[in-house]
Amino acid sequence: MATDRLDALRGPVPPRPHDARAIAALAANPGCARRAVLDAAGIDKDSTARHLGFPAPFGQSRFAITRGDVFEAQVKANGCAGLLRLLREVLGLPIPLVAYHDAADVGAHLRHAHTRALIDRAARDSDDAGTFYDHPLLSLEIAGHTSYLEPDVVAFRLGGRFHIVEIKSFAVIDGQAEPAKVAAAARQAAVYVLALRRLVEELGHDPGRVSHEVILVCPENFANRPVATLVDVRRQLAVLRRQLARMTGVGDLVSGLPSGLTFDLAADADGVPTRPVAELAEAIGTVAARYAPECRSTCDMCLFCRDEARDEGSTDLLGRHVRDELGGVAGVDEALALAEGTRGPADGQEEIARLLRLADRLRAESLEPAR
Amino acid sequence: MTSRTSLAGTPQAEAGAVVAAVLADLPGHRGVVVDSPPGAGKSTLVVRAAGHIAETGDPLMIVAQTNEQVDDLIDRLAAEHPGLPIGRLSASAYRAPARLLAHGNVRVAAKVPDLGDPAVVVATADKWAWIGERTWPWAIVDEAYQMRSDKLLRIARNFERALFVGDPGQLDPFSVVDGDRWAGLSWDPVQSAVSVLLRHNPDLPVHRLPVSWRLPASAAPVVSEAFYPFTGFRAGTGPDDRSLRFTADGMRTSFDRALEEAAATGWALYELPERHTVRTDAEAVRAVALLATRLVQRAPVAVSERGEHPVGPDRIAVGAAHRDQVAAIRAAGVPPEITVDTANRLQGREYDVTIVLHPLSGRRDATAFHLESGRLCVLTSRHRHACVVVARAGIPELLDAHPSAEPVQLGVPVKFPDGWEANQSVLTHLAAHRVTP
C-alpha cells in the first residue's frame, strides 16, 4: 500500500496538515519528484530543511503580520458590516437582510461538523438573505489523508449562491495590485472554492452553487479602507484538480524507492531531531529533485536542493531558460567542454555542440581588443 | 451538442442564417462583431457584407492588417463584384501584384483623392491611421482580433459604424514592451481591438459563424474542443466529402506511413524519440523537411466538395513557432513552392495539407510563449485535408511538470482556453495517430 510506504517515509509522527497555502503550492513545481514524495507523505519540509542545515529563507516581519491581522479584524468588525457594504458594491446587488455565523463559536473538535451543518442549512434555505459564514473549517482529501484547511476565510451566501471571500493586506492601488500576490491569493481561494464545492456536493447539493468568482478584499491605495474585487479562479481550479489527481499517483514514485528508506527526523522526547544529518541528506538524495531558481519562493527545501545542484555542477542552477537553451546538456563542465572543443559531442549532442562552439567563437572575436 | 439531422443542407443553411442576421443587425448598431473560427467563411462574409453595403450607395472602408490580406480581399471582392469600383490605398513603396491590376475595377493610390471616388476603399490599419480627411459611414474591420486596440483608436474617427470580423482563437496581438501598466484598463492598448470595443460597448451584437468550411470532419471537432470550448463549431462537410490519396507509390518508410496515416485519418503525429534539444533540433527539422519533400513526391490528389485536384506544393504549408526554426527547415531543403512560416504569419491562410513542428518538441520547460493556445490553434487549423505534426516524445510529461505560477492582474478577464488544457487536448487526440521512425 502506498499509504504505508508514505507513513514509513515520514516516521512515527502525524502527517503535517496541508493548509490552503501549502495545497496551492503543490503546483509550484510539479516536475519535482522529491517535493511530490515529501508532500504526499505529509513530511514537515520546514523542519527537515532546518535539520539539514538549510533553513528556508521565508521569514515574516512582525509589522506585516500585525498589519494583516489589523486589516482583517477591521473588515470583519461588527459581524462583517463593512464587508457587506463592499459586497453590495462589487456584486451590484441589493443585499437584504444579513446574518452572520461564526463557525468558530464551537470547540475546535466540533468545528468541522458545525461547518457542515451550517452549510447544509444554508444550501437548503430558500430565502434570499445574505449570510456570512466566518471561519468555516473545510477539508480536502490529499493523497489519501484528509487535510483541514486553516479557517481564515469567509464564505458568503446570497440568493442560493456561495462566494469565497479572501481578505489580504496587500494594497490595490488605482485598481492594480502586484500580480504575483493576486495570483497567490487566487490559488489559495481556489482551494477553498474546491473544498466548499466538495462539501456542498457531499451534502447532496449542486456544487455549481459555489461561485468560481471569489471576492478579494484588500486595502485601497494607501489607506486602510477596504476595496473588493471579483477574481475569476477557474484556471486555478483546473490546475488544483490536476495536481490533486497527480498526488494520488505518487504511489508509482514511492514504490520505486529502496525499502527501509525513511526521512524520519527521529525527534527525541522534546521534539529535537536526532537523525544524523549526513544520513538524512543521503536519504533525501535518493529521490531526485528538480531544482529551479523559482523554488526559492515556493519550497522549504530550496536551499538544500540548490546546494546539491551546485555540487553536481548542474545547469539547473542558472535557471530554466539557460537549461533550455543548452538543449539537454545538464552539466556546467560538460557544456563548457563542448563549447571549447575539449570534448567531442556524444550521440545527439552534435547540434548543441556546434551552437556552443559558434557562441564561443563569437564571444572570443567580440571580446578581442580593438582590431 | 446539436444532433445533425437528416437535412443535408443544415450547416449551410445555418451559416447563411448567420450572414443574414449580421446584415440585418448592421444598420441598427454602431458596431457588430462576428466571431469566425478557422475557415468559417469570414472572407465570404466580408465580401457579401461589402456588396450589401455598396448596394445601398453608401461608401465603405475596409481595414485589414497586412498588405497580403488587403490584396487577397480585393482580389475576391473585385472578382465577385466586377462592377464595383474599388480603391486600394497603399504606402508609396508598395507595388501592387499583377493579380490586382488584372481587375479592371481596382485602382491603386497613396492618397484618397487619387483614387477617384470608389464605392469601396481598402487599406491596412496602419495606412488608414494616416487618413484623416474624411469619415466613411461604414467600415469593415477584418482580422479584428489580431489588431491591437491602439490601432483601432487611430482609425475609429474614420467611420461611423463598423463590422468587426475575426477569429478569437488565433494569436493575440502583443508588444515588445511591458504593458502591465495598462492591465485592467478597459482601453488597454495592447489588448485586441475587439476586447476593448466590447468592454466599452457590451451591448453590441456578437454573432458566431458556426461552421468551418475549411477544416475537414476529422479536424473540426478536435480544434473546436481544444480551442473553442465554450462556443464550438462544426465541419461543413461530412467524413466522406473529403479524401486525400497518393498517385505515386510509397516506400514504406516511416515518412510514408505518417503521410498515409494523415491521408487516411486527417492527422498524423510523427513522433521522434524523447530528447531535450536546441530549438532548431536537427533531427526534427530534417523530419519536417523530408515529410514535405516526400509529400510532394507522392503526388497527392485531393477530393472535396469542390471536385478533384492535385495537391501541388503551393497547397502545402510547413509551420513552426520560431523564425530560426523556419530558417532551419528552409535550409534543410523543402521544395521552394511550399510555404514555410511561423504561426504568426500563417494566420488567416489556408492549405490542403500542413506539416507542423510542434512548439513544445524537445523543450524541457514550457514557457508562456510555447503554451499560448493561439499558436497551436493556428498551426493545427490551416488545412483542408490533413495535418502532420512532428514532435519529440515526452510532451505530456513536460505539460505535467509545468509549474503553474502565472501572475494575475486585477480587472483583466480570464482568457479561455487555457494553453495548457488546449495543448493537452490536442495531444490526446494525436496520440491515436502516432507513427514512429
Added chain:
Amino acid sequence: MSALTALARLRAVREGRAQPAATVRHCHIAEAPMVFIPLRMAGEAAAPLAAMIGTDPGSPRLLVVPQPRDRDLRFAFAAELAEVLLPYVEGFAKETETATRRGAEPYERCLSAPQVLVPNGQAAAFTGLLGRSTRFRRAEGPYPVHPSVPVLGRWLTFFAERAAYPGSSLLVSATDALALHWTSGQSGLEDANLAALLGWIDPPPGLTGLRAAQEAEDPLLWPPAGPATDPGFDNEVLAPAIEGYTRAPTARAVERVREAVRTQLEPTWRLVWRAAELLRGLPAGASVTRRWEYDRGAFTEFLGRVAEGGPPQARRDGAVAAASRLARMERARVSFDVQRAYDDPLIMAEYRLTGEAFAGEVIAADPEHTEGEGRSRKLRPLVTIRTVDPVRLAAGTAVGTPDRRGQEAELVATDGGEITLKITKGMGRGKTPSPGAVPAVGERVCYTSLTDDFQASASLPDPDLTPWTHGGPPEEWVPDDADAAEHWE
C-alpha cells in the same frame, strides 16, 4: 536568453567571476548622480521607513520615519526628501542650449539633467509609489502638507515613469544596469540581489564570486538592498526601537531608530556607489550621448510643466495617453536594441548567432560600380565578403553596418560563405567614392539587417475626441479635496 549568454553564465560559474555582457557602457552615468536608497515599512504599500540619499559618497543624508504608521511623520519625511531632491533637480534648469528639431521650432534644452540611482528594480517601483502617494496632496485645504510635497510627488512620478523607457538613464536601477553589462554565474532571479550580483562582478580579494554571492545572502552581513527590510531585523531590532519611540517620542528614541536603519542602509550605500564606479569604468557606447539627449529633452519639458504649475500626472493613462505612451516606449525599445548592437560587437554577436548579422573579410570590391545611365547614373559600389557566420539573410535584404553608419546596402547574392553587397545609400553625389567610403579588400566588416528606421506612428485623436470604441472622451480631472485627503496612514 541565447546560447551566448548561457555560455557566459557557464563560464562565470567556472571562473568564479562574472563575465562581460558588453564591451562598452550602454547607459549614461552622471559624474555625481543622486543615489537614493529607500526602505519601506513591511506590510505597507508605500509607507517609507527611511532613505539614504545624496550625491557625495562620503556624506549621505539619512532620512528616517521613527513611526511609519504616523501620517504626519510620513509627510515630514516627504518634505525632507523634497528638500534634498528638488534643489538638485532644479539646479539643472540653469544652463540650457538651443536645440533644433526637424519640422519644429528650436527650443531650449537643459545642458544636463538629474540622474537618480537606486539599488534595484523594486526601489524604482517604490519611487513611483512614493510619487503616487504624494503628488495629489495640496498645500491648502483640509489636509495641508508642505508645498514641496506635491512637487516632489510629480518628480518622483516622472523619474519612475521614465524608467519604463528602454535606454533612458534618468532613473537607473543598479542591478538592472549591472546585469546589462555583466553576466554572473547565478540565475537571473538571484541577480536581483545587488550584493550578490556585485559579489560576482567584483568579489573582495581572496573570495570567488560564488563565495561572495553566498555571503551576500546572509542578511546579517549584507542587509537587503530594500525597499523591503530583513524580517529578522524588523522583529529583533526595528520593532523594539519603534515601540520605544511610540512610548516616548524623545530625541533619543528617534536616534535609536536612526541608528537601527543606518546599519541596514550603509552597506547598500557603498554598493550602489561601487556599481556606479564599475559602470563608469567602461567606455561609453557611441549612442549613449544621443539617448541622454532625449532624456535631457524629456527632463526640460517636464521642468516646464512643473514650473507652469501643471496638474499632477493622472492616476492611470487615458485611452489616448496610453496609446501614445505605448508608441513611444516601443520606439525606445527598438532604438535601444539596435543602437546597442551597432555600438557593441558583443551585442552584435547575438545577431550573428541568429544569422541576422555577419562579420567577415572583404575579398573583392568594385568601388566605382554604377547603375543607371546619364543623369540618373548612380554610384553603387559592390563589395564581396567572406564569412564563416551562419548567415540567414535573403538576397534583396537591406543591411547596415556599424563601421559606416551613414551607409545602407543591399544584399545582392550569397554563395556559400561569400556574400556580395551593393552600397545603396550614403555614397554622396560624386562619380567616385571618397577615400575610405567603400571597404577595401582585406578589411574586416560587419553587416546586419537591423536598422533603426522606425516608422513614425500616425497621430492619435485629441483626448477630447476619444472615439466611442474606446469609451468616448474622458471626464476632465478636476483636483478636489478628496484627492488631497486620500488617506496615507
